[in-house]
Amino acid sequence: MKPSLLALGLALAAGSAAADTTLRVHYAIPTIWADTQDALAQAFMDAHPDITVTLDGPAEGYADGVQRLLRESVAGTAPDVAWVGLNLWRVLEARGLAQPLDEFLPEDPESVGYTGALLSLGAFDGHQYALGTSASTLVAYVNPDLVERAGGSMEDFPTDYDGIIELAAKIDALDGTTEGVWVSPHDWRFQSFLGAHGGRPLNVDETDVTFDSDAGVAAASIYGRFASEGGMSTMGENDARQAFPAGTLGIMFESSSLMTRFAEGAGDRFDMVVKPMPIVAADEDVYLPTGGSGIVMLTDDAEKQQAAWEYIAFVTSPEAQKIIVETTGYAPTNALVVEDESYLGDFYAENPNARVAHEQVARYAGPWYAYPGAEGVAVTDVIAADLLNVVEGADPRETVEELADTTRGMLGFN
Amino acid sequence: MTLRESLSSLLLTGPAALALVLFIFLPVTVVFVLAFTDYQIGASGAGWVGLDNFAQLFGSRLGRNAIFNTLTYVAIVIPASVGLGLLVALGLHGLAGSLPRITNALKAVYFLPVAATLVAMAVSWQMLLHPSLGLVNTWASALGWPAPLWLSDRDLVLYTLAVIGIWQTVGYNMVLFLAGLAAIQPSLYDAAEVDGATGGWSRFWLVTWPMLGPTTLFVLVVTAANAFRVFETVATLTKGGPAFASDTIVYALYREGFVYFKAGYASAITVVFFLALLLLTALQVWVIERRVHYR
Secondary structure (H helix, E strand, O other), X not given: OHHHHHHHHHHHHHHHHHHOEEEEEEOEOHHHHHHHHHHHHHHHHHHOOOEEEEEOOOEOOHHHHHHHHHHHHHHOOOOOEEEEEOOOHHHHHXXXXXXXXXXXXXXXXXXXXXXXXXXXXHEEOOEEOEEEEEEEOEEEEEOHHHHXXXXXXXXXXXXXXXHHHHHHHHHHOOOOOOEEEEEOOOHHHHHHHHHHOOOOOEOOOXXXXXXXXXXXXXXXXXXXXXXXXXXXOOOOHHHHHHHHHHOOEEEEEEEHHHHHHHHHHHOOOOOOEEEOOOOOXXXXXXXXXXXXXXXXXXXXXXXXXXXXXXXXXXXXXHHHHHHHHHHHOOEOOOHHHHHOHHHHHHHHHHXXXXXXXXXXXXXXXXXXXXOOOOOHHHHHHHHHHHHHHHHOOOOHHHHHHHHHHHHHHHHOOO | OOHHHHHHHHHHHHHHHHHHXXXXXXXXXXXXXXXXXXXXXXXXOOOEOOOHHHHHHHHOHHHHHHHHHHHHHHHHHHXXXXXXXXXXXXXXHHHHHHOHXXXXXXXXXXXXXXXXXXXXXXXXXXXXXXXXXXXXXXXXHHOXXXXXXOOOXXXXXXXXXXXXXXXXXXXXXXXXXXXXXXXXXXXXXXXXXHOOOOOHHHHHHHHXXXXXXXXXXXXXXXXXXXXXXXXXXXXXXXXXXXXXXXXXXXXXXXXXXXXXXXXXXXXXXXXXXXXXXXXXXXXXHHHHHHHHOOO
């Protein structure tokens, strides 16, 4: 009797030791994500009782988060899995911290909802390093009251940039405090206009800058025309994000992730409407750079990697994506959840604006190009500064061509 | 001193000295070494680049722009904040005898910006200065004045930040000057009067101003150090923009190090900034100290 009990005890101990994998998960922006992360971790552990998920104290923002991950990796205390900004996972990849996910991906990724467009958000140089977990693209937020006052209507809201500029000029002329249109002079917004015209910021090998194409000039010209014809002011981002909910700004091109915040800010003043980006080029050439978050695997321990993959697969599955969409307002990064009405049908019925944004992601999602090398982030600030020059009247073609040369020099492409 | 005494002295100073070496001197040394490398945060190695980082700071358009912006900001904030601090202190000192309650209330009002959290105050400033919704421009429009883009006009933004910087430091300087004024012996004024200095200006110029010398030196050093370090308002209100128009040295070092991850270059900026501030302070103390102490 005694020996068998001992054997049973040993077996139990061994069993629980093997089963008790603990995954440390890092995430950022607790103001948006805290409740969602708790819900996801709980749902995952319910489905996988052998894996325990512990959430690190969240970082304030994505940039802070990546800094922390870099510091922790130097100290050897990095977590196993991390949620990072879709524009920042390349920082981890460049330093050899993000583990490739290729061997974990299913044979047919499409069958579980990972479309090519969605996989492109986390792929580089033929390898998959991150999977998107939440997405946002540039959309147009519209104040219908101002549109009506200016003589327009939401039924035949313009679907091209000419029409939008014309309408913006009319709204701008209404009175001293109204403004027609605003978009931030910023790398991501510029890439969105560029992609809508079928352009790309870099070539496929990432060995040359390609935004000095006709598409790039057209994208920069939108900034110039918004200012010269549509009356766009150079007010800052904080100012514009107050002006739109306050009802003094007619049309604002901004990230779809701000939808909930703007709708709450507008309150009873007006019923905000979300319109898709006007697309100029043929559909197959278009991409819209996608913001939001992705998930990367940092652990290089084979056993932990398997558990980490279970977690990654779970948070990108339709069930988890439904939780993310309903609690954060971001667009999902699993095609099944948008296609299959059983997941979010009710949600979309109540939030038609969300459907506009999410369909745009499903159709046009593309990578938010990160410029390679040590000057990669610095380049984006130089682009922003030159876009402001265009807003203030500089010639778009000359500016874009000079900017491309400057950028080539900074990135070492010459 | 006995052995016992020296041992206990060592015991008393030891821990603090050790902490100072570990947490201040050691990191500073690391920064000095990093300044000569191209180290990036999180990278596994770094290359020795000699003086390249320093050449980039003084040679590049962005580096020079940050230095120039900082000097402009400092050139406005130091004289204005010290001058206004002195004026307010003189006024309140004069009022103290006749209207003590009002004086105390005013002191509190002037000191409030110093005590308040600058980041929270910056958010209030942003709302006040909003181009179409802010109180400042609403009033300006009502009076028929132009409504400028205070924080997003590249020709204006640095001056707007300078005004906020002055607003924030005047109260602190006022308190220091008030303490200096209170320490002046009334007998000096009596003596000056006997010698014929009866007017307000001559009393100020012959007694008050010279006696405030040590206070003024201290105020100058503190204000200069604070003005050169301007960061919070830039980070919360403009992020150095629009188009780097309000990029200052400390913001640039944050930007390069923590946004661009270029730790080597950011360390070089830190080294230059540290040496410049050290030199400035030493110079101020050395030049002015011989003229302000009457012992």
